[in-house]
Amino acid sequence: MTLIYTDVALEDLKRLRAFIAEKNPAAARKVGEDLAKRIEGLRAFPKMGWGVDKAPDPEVIRDFAFGNYVVRYAVHAEIIAILRIWHHLENRS
Numbered sequence: 001m002t003l004i005y006t007d008v009a010l011e012d013l014k015r016l017r018a019f020i021a022e023k024n025p026a027a028a029r030k031v032g033e034d035l036a037k038r039i040e041g042l043r044a045f046p047k048m049g050w051g052v053d054k055a056p057d058p059e060v061i062r063d064f065a066f067g068n069y070v071v072r073y074a075v076h077a078e079i080i081a082i083l084r085i086w087h088h089l090e091n092r093s
Contacts, residue, residue, distance in 0.1 A: 001043050005082045012085040016069070028043075037080060038066045039073075046075045 005013075013032065017031035042048065042064075048089040049065075051058025052072065063072050065088070 001046060002079045003040065003043055003082070004079060007082075009082040009085055016085065016087065035066060035069060035071070035085065038064075039071060042073060042080050046080055049073070 007065035013035070016035075017028045017032050020031055047062070049071070052061045052063055055061035060076070061072065061074050062085070063070055065071075068088050070086055070088055071082060074081045074083055
C-alpha cells in the first residue's frame, strides 16, 4: 500500500518536534523517528487502529496510539493517508 501524509499531518509532525526540541533536540529526533517507524507499520497492518465513531465511515477513518501520540489516518484500497498527528494531552477541538 502507498503511504501518504497530508500537509496538515506534516505540519503536525513539525509542530510536535519543534515543541520537544525546545528542551531536548535529541528526544525530538527520536520521537520523529519512532513515529515514522510506527506509521510505516500501517502498510502491513492498515486496520491496527480503531475506527473513529464520529467519522462518516469508521472503517475508513481510524486512530492508533503510539506512546503519548495519536495518529489519525484513512484506509483506502491502495492508499493509507495520514491525516493528523497529536499528543494525547493536546486539545483537538
